[in-house]
Amino acid sequence: PEVREKIAAGEVIERPLSVVKELLENSLDAGAKRVSVALSQGGKTSITVEDDGSGIPFEDLPLALTRHATSKIRSVDDLYGIRSLGFRGEALASICAVSRLEIRSRRMDQELGGLIIAEGGEIVLHERVPHPVGTVVKVEELFFNLPARRKFLKSPSAEVRRISQLLQEMSLVNFHRRIQLSSDGRRVFESPGFESPRDAARHLWGCDPKEGFMDHQGLSCHLLWSGSGEGRGNLCFFVNGRRIHDPSLRAAIQGASGTLGGDWVVFLVVPPEEVDVNVHPTKSEVRFKRPRDVFSLVHRGALSVIGGGLG
Ligand code: ADP
Ligand code: MG
Numbered sequence: 001p002e003v004r005e006k007i008a009a010g011e012v013i014e015r016p017l018s019v020v021k022e023l024l025e026n027s028l029d030a031g032a033k034r035v036s037v038a039l040s041q042g043g044k045t046s047i048t049v050e051d052d053g054s055g056i057p058f059e060d061l062p063l064a065l066t067r068h069a070t071s072k073i074r075s076v077d078d079l080y081g082i083r084s085l086g087f088r089g090e091a092l093a094s095i096c097a098v099s100r101l102e103i104r105s106r107r108m109d110q111e112l113g114g115l116i117i118a119e120g121g122e123i124v125l126h127e128r129v130p131h132p133v134g135t136v137v138k139v140e141e142l143f144f145n146l147p148a149r150r151k152f153l154k155s156p157s158a159e160v161r162r163i164s165q166l167l168q169e170m171s172l173v174n175f176h177r178r179i180q181l182s183s184d185g186r187r188v189f190e191s192p193g194f195e196s197p198r199d200a201a202r203h204l205w206g207c208d209p210k211e212g213f214m215d216h217q218g219l220s221c222h223l224l225w226s227g228s229g230e231g232r233g234n235l236c237f238f239v240n241g242r243r244i245h246d247p248s249l250r251a252a253i254q255g256a257s258g259t260l261g262g263d264w265v266v267f268l269v270v271p272p273e274e275v276d277v278n279v280h281p282t283k284s285e286v287r288f289k290r291p292r293d294v295f296s297l298v299h300r301g302a303l304s305v306i307g308g309g310l311g
Helices: 003-012 016-029 058-064 076-081 091-097 147-151 156-173 197-205 247-257 291-310
Strands: 034-040 046-051 100-106 113-119 122-129 134-140 178-183 186-191 210-216 219-225 235-239 242-244 264-269
Touching: 016 034, 016 046, 016 091, 016 134, 016 156, 034 156, 058 100, 058 113, 058 122, 091 100, 156 178, 156 186, 156 197, 156 235, 156 242, 156 264, 186 197, 197 219, 197 264, 210 291, 219 291, 235 247, 247 264, 247 291, 264 291
Parallel strands: 034 178, 235 264
Antiparallel strands: 034 046, 046 134, 100 113, 100 134, 113 122, 178 186, 210 219, 219 264, 235 242
8 A cells, every 4th residue: 555545544543452443343333242352462463353243245345445435424414413433434444554454244135255355455355255144354464564563562461451441341332242352362351241331330340330310401421430449440431332532521520529539431322413523533532512511411410420329
């Protein structure tokens, strides 16, 4: 690929963690009930994500690797009502530009599946093969053609920790799905699938979470708190199922909880047209139409959880 493409790829794909995030989002968008992630050497040698989702039609495999090819948006207006996690049509093209990528997939309505292999953005094989319904994406030798970036990858154990944290967080919002992580053949994390986010949090935290709900003018939030003195002080925010980072929402929780600490998970539901997720290539920052309402909703929600949890 050209330098320009490699730079563009680097914006979305910084490290194995970003590959896992994007592939996991694709599996979730495909309606998978089960997603398994396998790493070797912290993802430096290979990252495999396997799902039982809808699959990719054989003839669409080359298209899926093309920049701005997304099956998730039909018109510009759709951009303002985005519900799926992916929509930029950039992830697979970016990963493909900087690795050796292999996809095996089959859609329910097709008898045979398909295999596509690309190296550094060039398709080297596209053929029909048998495959169960669903998709396996394998990414090998990440950044083999960007040696400077490959050299500065974090240690495998640090990368596995971050990826494990990502999957743990995603298991809260995808509580009903089975999500597994293994590293060099060893099971690192498994969420067997639960009835509720609260059950998933109980599994993760090893304590019974305090729970609260708050609504205000079409906005709603659901909060879970590990309780005072529990956890590591992680704050985790989801907006319409998407994990986001937002300093102002952190402040809303910290303002309410003061020195009590504990882990928090906040699920915000906002009308899709009131949240712009197209702010940053990694889609982890968003812009709200009514930021102050969202802040006060979360702040009041946290106070009510603490009040209930301490009382
Ligand atoms: P985006 O997710 O933004 O649409 P991607 O580059 O991540 O773009 O994926 C491109 C397309 O490939 C998706 O729109 C989808 O149609 C298809 N795709 C990728 N991964 C999967 C998967 N695991 N299951 C089904 N379809 C997939
Ligand atoms: Mg995607």
